[in-house]
Amino acid sequence: MWNRRPDGTLVTDAAPYRQAMPLIMPGRNEAAVYFDLEVDLARTQPFLDDWNRAHPEARATLFHLVLWAAGRVLQARPELNRFVAGGRLWQRDGVWFSFAAKERLDDGAPLKTLKRRVDGLSFAEVVTGVRGDVRAERSGRESSTERELRLLVKLPVFLRRIFYSLFRWLDALGLAPRGFIDGDPLYTSMFVANLGSLKMSPCYHHLYEHGTGSLFCVVGRAHEGKATLRFTMDERVTDGLYAHRSLELLRGLLEDPAATLGQPAVATVGALGADGDGAGSWRQDHRPASGTTAPGA
Helix, strand or coil: CCCEECCEEECCCCCHHHHHHHHHCCCCHHHEEEEEEEEECCCHHHHHHHHHHHCCCCCCCHHHHHHHHHHHHHHHCHHHHEEEECCEEEEECCCEEEEEEECCCCCCCCEEEEEEECCCCCHHHHHHHHHHHHHHHHCCCCCHHHHHHHHHCCCCHHHHHHHHHHHHHHHHCCCCCHHHHHHCCCCCCEEEEEHHHHCCCCCCCCCCCCCCCCEEEEECCCECCEEEEEEEEECCCCCHHHHHHHHHHHHHHHHCCHHHHCCCCCCCCCCCCCCCCCCCCCCCCCCCCCCCCCCCC
């Protein structure tokens, strides 16, 4: 029981100094380090343009590409998919990303937070899944997390604190109910903020002490053929060299997606190649597919 949580398995082979880090730095934000990744879009944007001409029903943006590529990196570099809970280091089950979407691009419009598992998904599946999530949330549907919070805030403040303290205590022991963890977007491998969709430059974001998120990524707007991604990482999960090499792997996937996915062509969304990413299955016919362009996610 003590070596297992609903969302992860205890890491037992980490070096002693790393196992001691949660004692030295109990909070995520005092252990936060920051990385910039500048991406050259010279080959990225033409790939996305070709994809969107071939798949007008599932238009992709740099944001979708970041989610797909980061999912592959976290699978290949699993130390980045670890988290600290209860003063111990855990390996997360699955690669989960959370992100936020405004119902409308207006001041005061509700902000919806979504969570999706991405390990093993093709690029087509990431695009269609994320776009579907955003459409569902913008429809006004209330999520389970929102229902729970709505009930919580009806209680007096002192009772809210008691219930939340009880939950934090259970979570530290690995006894928090799976239903709460699975639905909570802050129990995630990485939270991704797409400021590029708002034409904004990227900022450095804090980590959340609630939940288990050890990574935060902010995607900025494309400008003069480049885009900057800014990352915040809990350094208790791994070291800087491991993180740097992981970012270089991510850069390669983002700057030349066709090397992994193959050139987009007229094809059915979800047609997969041998590696599950679409490479090798696309017909090399670059005539635009017919159909109505769907709004971007």
